[in-house]
Amino acid sequence: MTVSDNTALFEFLLRQGDNALVLGHRTSEWCGVGPVLEEDIALANTALDLIGQTQLWLALAGEVEDKGRDANDLAYFRDPYDFRNLLMLELPNEDYGRTIMRQFLFDAFQVPWLTALQESNDKRVGDIAAKSLKEAMYHLERSAETVIALGDGTDESNSKMQQALEFLWPYAGEVFADDENDVSVASKGIAPLPSSIHDVWNSTINRTFSEACLKRPESQFAHSGGREGFRHTEHLGHMLATMQTLQRSHPGATW
Amino acid sequence: MYAQMVKSTGKSVQALDDMSPEERAFQERIDRGEKIEPKDWMPDAYRKNLIRQIGQHAHSEIVGQLPEGNWITRAPTLERKANLLAKVQDEAGHGLYLYCAAETLGVSRDELFEMLHSGKMKYSSIFNYPTLTWADMGAVGWLVDGAAIMNQVPLQRTSYGPYARAMVRICKEESFHQRQGYHIMMTMANGTPEQKRMAQDALNRFWYPALMMFGPSDKDSVHSAQSMAWKIKMNTNDELRQKFVDETAPQAEFLGLSIPDENLKWNEERGNYDFSEPDWDEFYNVVSGNGPCNVERLEARKKAWSDGAWVREGMMAHAEKKAMRKQAAE
Numbered sequence: 001m002t003v004s005d006n007t008a009l010f011e012f013l014l015r016q017g018d019n020a021l022v023l024g025h026r027t028s029e030w031c032g033v034g035p036v037l038e039e040d041i042a043l044a045n046t047a048l049d050l051i052g053q054t055q056l057w058l059a060l061a062g063e064v065e066d067k068g069r070d071a072n073d074l075a076y077f078r079d080p081y082d083f084r085n086l087l088m089l090e091l092p093n094e095d096y097g098r099t100i101m102r103q104f105l106f107d108a109f110q111v112p113w114l115t116a117l118q119e120s121n122d123k124r125v126g127d128i129a130a131k132s133l134k135e136a137m138y139h140l141e142r143s144a145e146t147v148i149a150l151g152d153g154t155d156e157s158n159s160k161m162q163q164a165l166e167f168l169w170p171y172a173g174e175v176f177a178d179d180e181n182d183v184s185v186a187s188k189g190i191a192p193l194p195s196s197i198h199d200v201w202n203s204t205i206n207r208t209f210s211e212a213c214l215k216r217p218e219s220q221f222a223h224s225g226g227r228e229g230f231r232h233t234e235h236l237g238h239m240l241a242t243m244q245t246l247q248r249s250h251p252g253a254t255w
Numbered sequence: 256m257y258a259q260m261v262k263s264t265g266k267s268v269q270a271l272d273d274m275s276p277e278e279r280a281f282q283e284r285i286d287r288g289e290k291i292e293p294k295d296w297m298p299d300a301y302r303k304n305l306i307r308q309i310g311q312h313a314h315s316e317i318v319g320q321l322p323e324g325n326w327i328t329r330a331p332t333l334e335r336k337a338n339l340l341a342k343v344q345d346e347a348g349h350g351l352y353l354y355c356a357a358e359t360l361g362v363s364r365d366e367l368f369e370m371l372h373s374g375k376m377k378y379s380s381i382f383n384y385p386t387l388t389w390a391d392m393g394a395v396g397w398l399v400d401g402a403a404i405m406n407q408v409p410l411q412r413t414s415y416g417p418y419a420r421a422m423v424r425i426c427k428e429e430s431f432h433q434r435q436g437y438h439i440m441m442t443m444a445n446g447t448p449e450q451k452r453m454a455q456d457a458l459n460r461f462w463y464p465a466l467m468m469f470g471p472s473d474k475d476s477v478h479s480a481q482s483m484a485w486k487i488k489m490n491t492n493d494e495l496r497q498k499f500v501d502e503t504a505p506q507a508e509f510l511g512l513s514i515p516d517e518n519l520k521w522n523e524e525r526g527n528y529d530f531s532e533p534d535w536d537e538f539y540n541v542v543s544g545n546g547p548c549n550v551e552r553l554e555a556r557k558k559a560w561s562d563g564a565w566v567r568e569g570m571m572a573h574a575e576k577k578a579m580r581k582q583a584a585e
């Protein structure tokens with residue numbers, strides 16, 4: 001591969017790793033304060049899976065970059081503009097409804113996406129996808145069931161879930177907006193175009209929302225800026241300030 | 256060990272001859288080392304005492320998630336973050352086993368939560384102390400889980416079957432947590448001067464609160480004798496505290512850290528360490544609500560419970576609707 005090939009692959013890997021890192025971090029914020037003990041445990045499981053996936057994607061990113069950075073260097077020593085996660089994933093948890101709705105919108109993409117990535121020309125990518133897919137399938141099963149339960153629960157829980165959906169909806173489409181990097185990795189057979197996942201995602205969410213008595217918003221608008229790192233939300237800086245504090249305050253220390 | 260000062264009948268232990276035939280048969284089963292199971296006859300006081308003890312233990316597990324949860328978002332590496340998250344998740348799991356064990360005695364989890372929130376039931380005093388640096392994650396694992404293990408290992412042989420079985424599972428995980436905590440301490444103690452300072456500071460702050468976890472001295476403990484006769488308490492508070500000091504002092508030395516006690520010294524004659532008693536006034540203050548974090552800890556639990564009400568109600572409503580739909584279809 002040439003240098004530019006590696007740059008596109010590196011970007012691609014950061015996108016995968018940062019999505020897992022940022023959502024894993026947000027989900028870990030629930031530990032100890034979940035709505036019910038079983039849910040506390042389940043949210044921690046999801047966060048643990050995502051942190052594990054982060055380690056795999058970012059380790060490979062560091063290897064591909066070949067500048068001696070490992071997964072921890074990439075997680076703890078990059079500034080917000082170098083993060084490549086979707087905007088939706090960095091938004092504060094706010095309430096449980098928003099947390100589980102976001103998880104569902106993401107899982108509904110991740111399952112077909114990782115399924116396709118298993119066929120990557122790059123075996124290292126395929127291997128990580130295969131391992132992550134097992135976890136993502138379980139996450140989707142659980143998040144979809146919970147969205148259905150709460151949508152179909154009480155008037156209050158239905159209204160909370162509908163509000164969560166409307167709040168998140170303008171962020172949900174960011175993942176499908178193919179850019180040059182996507183075209184570059186797709187042309188090499190590393191990954192499909194994200195837009196190719198749109199139909200499957202639509203059918204998953206339509207089916208789930210119908211069962212959950214939730215109304216899919218009509219707007220086609222989607223915010224952008226996260227996966228290119230061009231314009232994150234104000235929240236990512238705060239999240240990283242918390243997450244990176246020890247490493248940044250004590251450079252060179254071993255933990 | 257997360258049960259301290261569990262109130263018992265307050266009466267002295269009855270002699271076998273003074274017992275009713277049922278009570279006597281019950282006590283003899285315990286003396287023979289048999290396990291008491293949920294459907295077996297048991298004296299009302301045994302049941303009530305166990306509910307208080309197991310409930311307090313369960314509450315300690317879930318309140319205990321908070322001081323460590325305080326550092327999950329700031330864990331310094333991805334590995335440490337995953338380990339800490341898994342540890343705090345284990346504590347939620349321990350809470351779950353213990354609430355289930357308590358439920359076998361005829362009290363619901365919701366009732367127990369209600370008693371925690373209203374202040375009728377306590378949790379261990381240790382969780383009312385703040386976690387201020389990353390080294391506290393080491394100190395909590397090493398000292399707090401270490402102290403808990405001292406008490407919980409013997410409780411695997413406790414007379415009440417569901418409690419004993421919960422303890423077997425819990426102990427396996429706790430000893431792993433303790434090693435993990437000690438490893439954090441070792442890394443810090445061998446680290447930069449700032450890290451060493453954090454490690455020593457954490458030990459200074461957690462040493463006496465850890466000793467308090469065993470409860471007041473036996474000579475001041477009015478609840479011990481009956482609980483020991485029923486084998487729901489297996490050792491005296493002082494025995495366990497001594498054992499803890501004897502095991503921990505050499506570990507601190509190995510780390511190159513100083514235990515904040517001038518009187519800590521190996522006593523050749525006794526074959527134990529001599530050590531200073533913790534400040535029991537501080538202990539009674541913490542137990543009665545004046546610890547550094549009592550108010551915040553309880554507020555955090557109550558907030559989580561009330562914020563989650565719509566979720567629990569929504570899930571219940573859906574489950575009922577689903578059951579009705581299924582019934583209608585049949």
